[in-house]
Amino acid sequence: MQRGEAVLSVIIPAHNEEKRLEPTVRALEKELGRMGKDYEIIIAEDGSSDHTLSIARHLENERIRVLHSDARLGKGKAVQDAALSARGGIIAFMDADLAADLSGLPALVGSVENGAPIAIGSRYVPGSATRRKFLRGLYSRAFNLAVSLLWNSRVKDHQCGFKAFRGSAVLPWIREVQSKSWFWDAEFLVRAQEKGIPIAEIPIRWNEAASSEFRFLDILGMMGSIMGFRLFRK
Numbered sequence: 001m002q003r004g005e006a007v008l009s010v011i012i013p014a015h016n017e018e019k020r021l022e023p024t025v026r027a028l029e030k031e032l033g034r035m036g037k038d039y040e041i042i043i044a045e046d047g048s049s050d051h052t053l054s055i056a057r058h059l060e061n062e063r064i065r066v067l068h069s070d071a072r073l074g075k076g077k078a079v080q081d082a083a084l085s086a087r088g089g090i091i092a093f094m095d096a097d098l099a100a101d102l103s104g105l106p107a108l109v110g111s112v113e114n115g116a117p118i119a120i121g122s123r124y125v126p127g128s129a130t131r132r133k134f135l136r137g138l139y140s141r142a143f144n145l146a147v148s149l150l151w152n153s154r155v156k157d158h159q160c161g162f163k164a165f166r167g168s169a170v171l172p173w174i175r176e177v178q179s180k181s182w183f184w185d186a187e188f189l190v191r192a193q194e195k196g197i198p199i200a201e202i203p204i205r206w207n208e209a210a211s212s213e214f215r216f217l218d219i220l221g222m223m224g225s226i227m228g229f230r231l232f233r234k
Contacts, residue, residue, distance in 0.1 A: 076184020
């Protein structure tokens with residue numbers, strides 16, 4: 001495949017996704033085909049202990065690349081490393097569970113093509129349609145409120161794993177993002193706003209994955225990540 005501004009790179013971080021990875025990649029291929037894009041798919045396989053890596057290798061071809069890590073990096077670091085290796089001028093990433101409906105991908109990518117340096121899928125802007133468990137929704141809104149208050153963020157949905165950006169606007173500073181896990185998304189958006197980079201929020205259809213669970217430890221993780229970034233950021 002060609003390398004350059006006209007190429008779209010789509011990253012799928014994958015840790016223990018043996019059941020979902022192939023159907024997700026096949027669905028993404030179909031959507032990208034409908035969009036008529038020159039594209040690559042990067043599977044960022046992240047220290048899986050199941051058969052995710054072998055499935056990813058089976059899927060590899062001239063448009064699908066696999067980045068493998070023996071040790072668990074964390075979703076954020078896996079996405080960051082994959083973005084730095086991307087061949088496309090526009091880089092997108094999405095979760096392997098397809099919670100964000102792929103019908104939103106054309107609008108997400110189109111927003112960047114039309115001038116937005118960063119575009120993110122949002123569950124909390126007019127036009128979005130979201131189905132999720134009550135407690136997860138409650139904690140998500142509390143998290144977004146905390147990030148908005150602490151860093152004056154104007155973004156409504158920091159966590160949604162459905163984002164795209166222009167490489168030339170982001171890659172020069174992406175290594176500044178310290179978080180390696182799920183907090184990476186929020187830190188990325190906070191740092192972008194501090195640099196004066198506009199962020200477009202695109203309404204999406206979101207259907208929480210059936211296997212998605214929320215534990216008390218997740219709440220502690222949220223609090224720890226917020227306070228760690230507040231106190232120890234570089």
